[in-house]
Amino acid sequence: MAQTDDAHDPRPPGGGATPAIPTLEELQHWTWVMGRAQQMMMEQGIAAMRPPAEGVPAMPVVPGFNDPATIERARDFWSESMDLWRRFLDPSAAAPAPAAKPDKRFKAPGWQSPMFDLIRQSYALVGDHMLRGVDALEGVEPRQKEQLRFATRAFVDAMSPTNFPATNPEVIEKTIETKGENLLKGLQNMLADIGRGQLTHTQADAFQIGRDIAATPGQVVLRTPLYELIQYQPTTETVATTPIVIFPPWINRFYILDLSPEKSLIRWALDQGFTVFMVSWKSADATMADIAWDDYVAAQVEAIDTIRDLLDVPAVHSVGYCVAGTTLAATLAWLAARGEADKVASATFFTAQVDFSKAGDLLHFVDDEQLALIGTLSPEGFLDGRYLAATFNLLRGRDLIWNYVTNNYLLGKDYVPFDLLHWNGDVTNLPAKWHLSYLTDLYRDNLLVQPGALSIAGVPLDLRRVATPAYVQAGREDHIAPPESVWKLTELFQGPLRFVLAGSGHIAGVVNPPAAGKYQYWTNDTPAESLDAFVASATETKGSWWPDWATWLRHQDDATTPANGARIPGNGKLPALEAAPGSYVGTR
The missing domain is CATH 3.40.50.1820 (Alpha/Beta hydrolase fold, catalytic domain)
Structure with a gap:
């Protein structure tokens, strides 16, 4: 994958005009803007901790809005956001970025370009603060907090920039390289999955029961x-x-x-x-x-x-x-x-x-509402195995859903033959009762x-x-x-x-x-x-x-x-x- 050698060149993969490198005066201006923004937040935080002036009623503390913990989390978010922008505009003058957690979704070289690295870091920052916000909730039953954490994690995984063609450099490059053939093939894959009501994980005709798998002799x-x-x-x-x-x-x-x-x-x-x-x-x-x-x-x-x-x-x-x-x-x-x-x-x-x-x-799928829903899915007395397959896929959505959305829908890749995934997609219906x-x-x-x-x-x-x-x-x-x-x-x-x-x-x-x-x-x-x-x-x-x-x-x-x-x-x-x-x- 072609890349520029200039650390400040945010040119997207596939070519295009290179944005002008900021001048020293412009960098100084943006550094001042960010510094002033952080100063304003600090001043606001100090003011919020002072008692109200005489005759001014104190604002009631609303959990999740203006309680001290929420204010602190908001301050952290904005401070980290400012640091992120400072590193983007002037890497030499900014504090080094925290070490990125290993994430195979962003292993393609295109994610190292300044623009897409900013997108990746912004996503990581927002996702991290969303999950930390759930963990910080007070007055919530432990089981409800676990459900919120599960739902938030699923949402964060779904909103990854890797899942959208305009924010995934690998998809952009593939689209330019193939003149859009990857998207047509991906659309074909997606429509086929919609028709069968199930996400495909492996090449459908790669294995035959009794020949390649389940082939041990017996009666x-x-x-x-x-x-x-x-x-x-x-x-x-x-x-x-x-x-x-x-x-x-x-x-x-x-x-x-x-x-x-x-x-x-x-x-x-x-x-x-x-x-x-x-x-x-x-x-x-x-x-x-x-x-x-x-x-x-x-x-x-x-x-x-x-x-x-x-x-x-x-x-x-x-x-x-x-x-x-x-x-x-x-x-x-x-x-x-x-x-x-x-x-x-x-x-x-x-x-x-x-x-x-x-x-x-x-356990997130067995509350009264979920059980009532399951009861409506079995009018003929049995539960379609595709429902269970979707449920188990959700437990590992990053690997079993979004990975295939990116590879097979957006990049238009061929499915890889894999016997275990063939078994995983070979669903079984269950007696509903x-x-x-x-x-x-x-x-x-x-x-x-x-x-x-x-x-x-x-x-x-x-x-x-x-x-x-x-x-x-x-x-x-x-x-x-x-x-x-x-x-x-x-x-x-x-x-x-x-x-x-x-x-x-x-x-x-x-x-x-x-x-x-x-x-x-x-x-x-x-x-x-x-x-x-x-x-x-x-x-x-x-x-x-x-x-x-x-x-x-x-x-x-x-x-x-x-x-x-x-x-x-x-x-x-x-x-x-x-x-x-x-x-x-x-x-x-």
């Missing part, structure tokens, strides 16, 4: 109106006697755990000598309007019993990811209440919450941690009765299931428990194959009363936590058996119905 051995049960082909001559059954989130497609072969947790577990089953939930339609909490717990119990009977084993290793982990906790409590806890040899929780008091930004009760009973009212507050098939649930050995994984940077929220599960279960804090977030913290050599995880064999105490004395291990999990599973039961007979999909009591990944993963 569907059970199909119900709610789920398919997939049994995978063993890859070792002997396997662990106790099989693994994985319950993925019912708000997503299961193949997040079976992406490309080198990223697939399923394929890796098979290669470690485990028999693996996967539940593939059906995307909801009008026939599932009455599906509720009880049905998902019943489905998990049914899958467990089906596997036990098929392989003639007393118990299974169960895995619940995210919301399916929440349901798994309820399943364990239900089995414990019925005296059937021994059906599950162990339970593993991937970024799962049971206590929602610290559930993060998703169940979704609304989940948000109300768990996120809003936090009933699952209250003994007896929720029931399944008439059986009250009490998580404190769960003594099943548990492996609890959390993501250090998880914005959907924050680690401090996941940690609370350790305060409820009564059995032996291993907590692992993984590097990265809700997806990359889980989908982290050892061969990639990425991230790290923390363990701590000494009792800890809190997540902070756990971290303070934890041991960091580079790489994936998957091998640690496999070792833990073998410690629960190290018996093995030949990988033949019913261990081969379709060779046991249940015939093979269809090759993996089945039919439900493709329903919309």
Whole structure:
């Protein structure tokens, strides 16, 4: 990108007349203007602190308008604004700019030119003061302040100069270079997204389910109106006697755990000598309007019993990811209440919450107004998965919304093939009744941690009765299931428990194959009363936590058996119905 060598040349990328460099007299004049403005503000601040003259009534203090803290913040804003203009007009005479926070939105060289650097710094200054203003609010309930902070942050992200063609030097240069073809292509991308009602993140035809992703060999051995049960082909001559059954989130497609072969947790577990089953939930339609909490717990119990009977084993290793982990906790409590806890040899929780008091930004979407709105979005008895996709995108709007607005709408770039983002856009519909009760009973009212507050098939649930050995994984940077929220599960279960804090977030913290050599995880064999105490004395291990999990599973039961007979999909009591990944993963 062509740039001028003159530090004072505000010429925009792409050419154009260069504004005249200010003369010494002009610089002196503007320096005087700014100095006088700062002096006036200081005088006003001093006057405001003096008591009113005799006979003059004191002006009432209005919070947010003329209280001392607000006056001080306004003074700071104007002072910093003046400093910004002084640096723009006469960099040599001004105080150096504060170090800029790393922000990949402004990494293009064009942002270094004086004019666009001024735009960038002005945006940063305004955004910073808006967020500081929210933090300084008094007399506001903590939850309301968090909602204001979330909304303000979203607004600040939306108003970034990178999101508008006239204030983004990279877009201006691209538009000149292509004679506007980038904007036409971007418009085409935008209209296509409007037509499908969903933001595109990756090349639509880059991946095919069953060929590039969700391609681990296996067979569907059970199909119900709610789920398919997939049994995978063993890859070792002997396997662990106790099989693994994985319950993925019912708000997503299961193949997040079976992406490309080198990223697939399923394929890796098979290669470690485990028999693996996967539940593939059906995307909801009008026939599932009455599906509720009880049905998902019943489905998990049914899958467990089906596997036990098929392989003639007393118990299974169960895995619940995210919301399916929440349901798994309820399943364990239900089995414990019925005296059937021994059906599950162990339970593993991937970024799962049971206590929602610290559930993060998703709590902003569960007030009464939001819940009432959700109720109106499901006239046919199911919630369109695109609504959920938009909600999760909002949680990381800078990365999952505005990044694509800039790159694919304004710059007209081609979409990059990325299997994880393909999965992210492969939305799943939810039964409306169940979704609304989940948000109300768990996120809003936090009933699952209250003994007896929720029931399944008439059986009250009490998580404190769960003594099943548990492996609890959390993501250090998880914005959907924050680690401090996941940690609370350790305060409820009564059995032996291993907590692992993984590097990265809700997806990359889980989908982290050892061969990639990425991230790290923390363990701590000494009792800890809190997540902070756990971290303070934890041991960091580079790489994936998957091998640690496999070792833990073998410690629960190290018996093995030949990988033949019913261990081969379709060779046991249940015939093979269809090759993996089945039919439900493709329903919309």
